[in-house]
Amino acid sequence: xxxxxxxxxxxxxxxxxxxxxxxxxxxxxxxxxxxxxxxxxxxxxxxxxxxxxxxxxxxxxxxxxxxxxxxxxxxxxxxxxxxxxxxxxxxxxxxxxxxxxxxxxxxxxxxxxxxxxxxxxxxxxxxxxxxxxxxxxxxxxxxxxxxxxxxxxxxxxxxxxxxxxxxxxxxxxxxxxxxxxxxxxxxxxxxxxxxxxxxxxxxxxxxxxxxxxxxxxxxxxxxxxxxxxxxxxxxxxxxxxxxxxxxxxxxxxxxxxxxxxxxxxxxxxxxxxxxxxxxxxxxxxxxxxxxxxxxxxxxxxxxxxxxxxxxxxxxxxxxxxxxxxxxxxxxxxxxxxxxxxxxxxxxxxxxxxxxxxxxxxxxxxxxxxxxxxxxxxxxxxxxxxxxxxxxxxxxxxxxxxxxxxxxxxxxxxxxxxxxxxxxxxxxxxxxxxxxxxxxxxxxxxxxxxxxxxxxxxxxxxxxxxxxxxxxxxxxxxxxxxxxxxxxxxxxxxxxxxxxxxxxxxxxxxxxxxxxxxxxxxxxxxxxxxxxxxxxxxxx
Amino acid sequence: xxxxxxxxxxxxxxxxxxxxxxxxxxxxxxxxxxxxxxxxxxxxxxxxxxxxxxxxxxxxxxxxxxxxxxxxxxxxxxxxxxxxxxxxxxxxxxxxxxxxxxxxxxxxxxxxxxxxxxxxxxxxxxxxxxxxxxxxxxxxxxxxxxxxxxxxxxxxxxxxxxxxxxxxxxxxxxxxxxxxxxxxxxxxxxxxxxxxxxxxxxxxxxxxxxxxxxxxxxxxxxxxxxxxxxxxxxxxxxxxxxxxxxxxxxxxxxxxxxxxxxxxxxxxxxxxxxxxxxxxxxxxxxxxxxxxxxxxxxxxxxxxxxxxxxxxxxxxxxxxxxxxxxxxxxxxxxxxxxxxxxxxxxxxxxxxxxxxxxxxxxxxxxxxxxxxxxxxxxxxxxxxxxxxxxxxxxxxxxxxxxxxxxxxxxxxxxxxxxxxxxxxxxx
Numbered sequence: 027x028x029x030x031x032x033x034x035x036x037x038x039x040x041x042x043x044x045x046x047x048x049x050x051x052x053x054x055x056x057x058x059x060x061x062x063x064x065x066x067x068x069x070x071x072x073x074x075x076x077x078x079x080x081x082x083x084x085x086x087x088x089x090x091x092x093x094x095x096x097x098x099x100x101x102x103x104x105x106x107x108x109x110x111x112x113x114x115x116x117x118x119x120x121x122x123x124x125x126x127x128x129x130x131x132x133x134x135x136x137x138x139x140x141x142x143x144x145x146x147x148x149x150x151x152x153x154x155x156x157x158x159x160x161x162x163x164x165x166x167x168x169x170x171x172x173x174x175x176x177x178x179x180x181x182x183x184x185x186x187x188x189x190x191x192x193x194x195x196x197x198x199x200x201x202x203x204x205x206x207x208x209x210x211x212x213x214x215x216x217x218x219x220x221x222x223x224x225x226x227x228x229x230x231x232x233x234x235x236x237x238x239x240x241x242x243x244x245x246x247x248x249x250x251x252x253x254x255x256x257x258x259x260x261x262x263x264x265x266x267x268x269x270x271x272x273x274x275x276x277x278x279x280x281x282x283x284x285x286x287x288x289x290x291x292x293x294x295x296x297x298x299x300x301x302x303x304x305x306x307x308x309x310x311x312x313x314x315x316x317x318x319x320x321x322x323x324x325x326x327x328x329x330x331x332x333x334x335x336x337x338x339x340x341x342x343x344x345x346x347x348x349x350x351x352x353x354x355x356x357x358x359x360x361x362x363x364x365x366x367x368x369x370x371x372x373x374x375x376x377x378x379x380x381x382x383x384x385x386x387x388x389x390x391x392x393x394x395x396x397x398x399x400x401x402x403x404x405x406x407x408x409x410x411x412x413x414x415x416x417x418x419x420x421x422x423x424x425x426x427x428x429x430x431x432x433x434x435x436x437x438x439x440x441x442x443x444x445x446x447x448x449x450x451x452x453x454x455x456x457x458x459x460x461x462x463x464x465x466x467x468x469x470x471x472x473x474x475x476x477x478x479x480x481x482x483x484x485x486x487x488x489x490x491x492x493x494x495x496x497x498x499x500x501x502x503x504x505x506x507x508x509x510x511x512x513x514x515x516x517x518x519x520x521x522x523x524x525x526x527x528x529x530x531x532x533x534x535x536x537x538x539x540x541x542x543x544x545x546x547x548x549x550x551x552x553x554x555x556x557x558x559x560x561x562x563x564x565x
Numbered sequence: 566x567x568x569x570x571x572x573x574x575x576x577x578x579x580x581x582x583x584x585x586x587x588x589x590x591x592x593x594x595x596x597x598x599x600x601x602x603x604x605x606x607x608x609x610x611x612x613x614x615x616x617x618x619x620x621x622x623x624x625x626x627x628x629x630x631x632x633x634x635x636x637x638x639x640x641x642x643x644x645x646x647x648x649x650x651x652x653x654x655x656x657x658x659x660x661x662x663x664x665x666x667x668x669x670x671x672x673x674x675x676x677x678x679x680x681x682x683x684x685x686x687x688x689x690x691x692x693x694x695x696x697x698x699x700x701x702x703x704x705x706x707x708x709x710x711x712x713x714x715x716x717x718x719x720x721x722x723x724x725x726x727x728x729x730x731x732x733x734x735x736x737x738x739x740x741x742x743x744x745x746x747x748x749x750x751x752x753x754x755x756x757x758x759x760x761x762x763x764x765x766x767x768x769x770x771x772x773x774x775x776x777x778x779x780x781x782x783x784x785x786x787x788x789x790x791x792x793x794x795x796x797x798x799x800x801x802x803x804x805x806x807x808x809x810x811x812x813x814x815x816x817x818x819x820x821x822x823x824x825x826x827x828x829x830x831x832x833x834x835x836x837x838x839x840x841x842x843x844x845x846x847x848x849x850x851x852x853x854x855x856x857x858x859x860x861x862x863x864x865x866x867x868x869x870x871x872x873x874x875x876x877x878x879x880x881x882x883x884x885x886x887x888x889x890x891x892x893x894x895x896x897x898x899x900x901x902x903x904x905x906x907x908x909x910x911x912x913x914x915x916x917x918x919x920x921x922x923x924x925x926x927x928x929x930x931x932x933x934x935x936x937x938x939x940x941x942x943x944x945x946x947x948x949x950x951x952x953x954x955x956x957x958x959x960x961x962x963x964x965x966x967x968x969x970x971x972x973x974x975x976x977x978x979x980x981x982x983x984x985x986x987x988x989x990x991x992x
Contacts, residue, residue: 059712120618
């Protein structure tokens with residue numbers, strides 16, 4: 027048994043629901059107890075869908091257990107097919123139904139329905155949501171895509187435009203809706219036709235003609251890789267390996283796609299919306315240099331984010347991890363490249379410990395890391411599912427392509443600017459215009475706490491602030507009794523000086539100074555000790 | 566038929582046939598009760614023994630609350646636990662020990678059963694006894710089931726409170742008659758009601774659950790209890806088994822509901838009628854004034870309740886008798902005839918009362934009857950809005966303070982707001 031408060035992933039049948047809900051005319055019959063319908067509200071509330079997910083639950087209760095559940099299952103199947111008239115029926119069991127061993131697949135097949143029935147075996151006690159989505163998509167493609175490995179589907183020879191399938195976007199996917207738009211823009215510039223986008227927006231008939239494409243574009247390997255491998259084997263369709271998140275990755279992706287389609291990449295490389303490189307080069311971004319960033323999420327987004335962080339924003343990756351073990355190997359490779367220990371865990375307490383130990387200045391993660399960062403008063407941006415309702419925005423906000431890179435720049439830098447803003451407010455807090463309670467922006471309880479959180483990139487930051495507002499260091503007296511003096515051996519003067527250091531590096535500065543003093547056997551810490559230590563630890 | 570009509574009209578829906586349906590139910594399971602119960606009992610911890618689905622449900626239901634060091638968690642059953650039961654028991658003990666070591670302030674640990682734990686017949690009541698040996702007197706370990714196969718949404722609270730009843734100390738027969746208010750209420754509402762009861766002159770009064778999970782009130786033949794919530798069938802039975810006497814009353818929603826509820830206690834405790842009227846008059850008048858704000862929006866509007874919490878019948882009665890709304894269908898996951906008798910009698914005889922659910926058929930009835938407002942869960946609310954129906958999501962009624970005189974206006978506003986919003990939007 028695993029003690030758990032928060033789970034990064036739902037059970038595998040949630041993954042199957044994401045695939046079914048993304049498609050247009052399949053229905054999912056889920057053998058499940060009363061109560062499992064809670065999952066509907068993930069789609070109707072978080073993703074704000076105006077339609078119920080295409081899922082019928084058998085909703086068995088205690089009194090049904092025994093023979094009755096099989097009858098319940100078959101009548102639910104009959105009713106669902108009659109009411110919703112789907113083109114294909116997915117059938118499967120949730121965790122409880124898995125235990126009662128009713129064999130939904132066998133029961134549904136015995137009914138001889140006049141539509142394809144796709145049985146799903148989703149082991150709930152060993153697998154999770156992403157695996158469920160991947161397996162479901164694979165089974166759908168396997169069952170419905172026309173042809174088999176011995177007889178590849180006839181490709182339209184000499185077709186005027188190369189064709190590609192877009193694989194992976196699903197319901198409840200982090201920014202999947204907008205990523206598709208960006209990829210479509212790139213493909214249009216390259217003159218490549220999109221054959222089928224699946225599962226999002228695809229019908230059973232669309233799946234059937236997937237073999238007509240020349241190659242596949244895998245946007246989210248967590249969901250699409252298994253199906254892409256089968257398509258490669260069956261229809262000789264190669265698939266893309268680059269995830270176009272970030273400017274550089276988008277360029278690589280365009281080259282990869284152009285090579286697969288045998289077209290000139292140039293028209294897509296010069297799309298006018300690629301503003302990110304200039305934004306990052308502009309002098310305003312200089313203070314981003316060397317910021318320590320901790321990255322956690324699904325492997326695909328985390329690995330892509332690490333590249334953007336290092337190569338395109340000039341950050342230092344100080345931690346990299348993912349919660350989906352299926353992609354642990356890829357993540358380990360990426361972590362090695364960044365010279366950090368890979369963190370592969372679905373225990374949020376471990377992630378919290380790792381973040382606290384790494385002292386990052388920015389956390390990129392999921393909804394959970396947002397809360398961890400809030401607790402530790404560290405700026406944070408969300409890069410991966412699971413996410414809450416605010417990360418299914420009304421506005422266009424892709425992660426992929428050039429516009430996606432713009433979005434990444436804005437959304438990652440924004441909390442840092444906020445951090446700087448917050449610091450300036452804190453510095454000003456003793457001015458008559460700013461009282462102590464005026465601070466908070468998004469870091470609601472960050473102003474009054476002196477949590478030791480950040481590693482000393484103190485120098486560039488401080489220099490930057492000093493350069494921006496030199497007067498700050500000269501002005502403003504330090505109020506007595508602001509912070510509790512934990513270490514009495516600090517002189518009042520040194521303690522006062524310490525308080526002028528930005529709150530997000532103050533804890534580190536305090537520790538470094540104390541360590542420096544301890545190592546030298548100094549009885550008290552004076553102003554000079556503080557600056558001696560600073561010089562000692564300067565990089 | 567014709568002869569029976571006047572009788573039916575005078576008794577409202579008391580003897581009306583109930584539409585009983587079976588099919589897909591779009592409801593929460595009893596585990597959801599943990600989300601508000603743990604707020605009420607700050608020294609208790611709720612450990613669900615279940616699957617990843619259970620953990621995922623709690624996370625989805627608790628929303629942002631999950632990050633505030635909540636006092637609930639799931640021991641997720643894994644493949645190796647399914648291999649053999651002995652192993653699962655050892656695993657459970659290990660998890661409980663680890664949990665209690667981390668949270669020494671916990672004084673009551675609830676082991677909450679789920680569908681998977683019930684189906685594999687993991688005996689949590691035995692586990693609770695076994696663990697009690699190791700942790701009493703510091704921690705009391707209590708077991709109940711919040712599984713979907715046995716409980717619907719608020720029935721989780723019923724199962725939890727019923728499990729506490731055996732731990733309540735005996736109320737000596739020689740003592741004064743005691744009033745027990747049963748059902749978790751927000752603290753502010755509980756305080757208001759306790760103030761009113763004490764003003765009536767009833768001084769020996771207690772609540773279940775108590776705010777400290779270990780300070781359970783006594784119970785015995787001299788206990789009279791009022792149900793503050795309509796979903797407490799099992800708890801009432803358990804209290805009656807210990808000799809306590811239920812005071813039948815409508816539930817304390819609105820000016821009239823709250824008055825009648827308090828009146829039931831006043832009669833049982835021999836409170837002078839004049840004193841009763843004088844005591845409740847200010848609150849009752851305040852409630853009526855507050856209701857006036859929403860009356861214009863709600864009067865004459867039709868309402869359709871899908872089953873969710875068992876609050877549907879009392880709320881429909883309140884909206885009908887105090888705000889002039891017209892209930893079309895009132896669905897409830899479970900109908901306790903006896904506890905609901907006084908509510909049913911006040912509903913118009915045209916109302917369809919339904920118990921259980923076949924959600925697709927019920928949605929067909931919603932579409933056919935075109936209610937002005939539909940009360941339903943969050944899985945249905947946005948889809949119905951997209952079809953042009955105005956909805957009120959039901960879960961809010963369980964989390965918001967809605968009982969008593971001083972919440973009557975807020976309660977009406979919960980229903981008036983979606984209608985007002987529909988009218989003001991120009992997009």
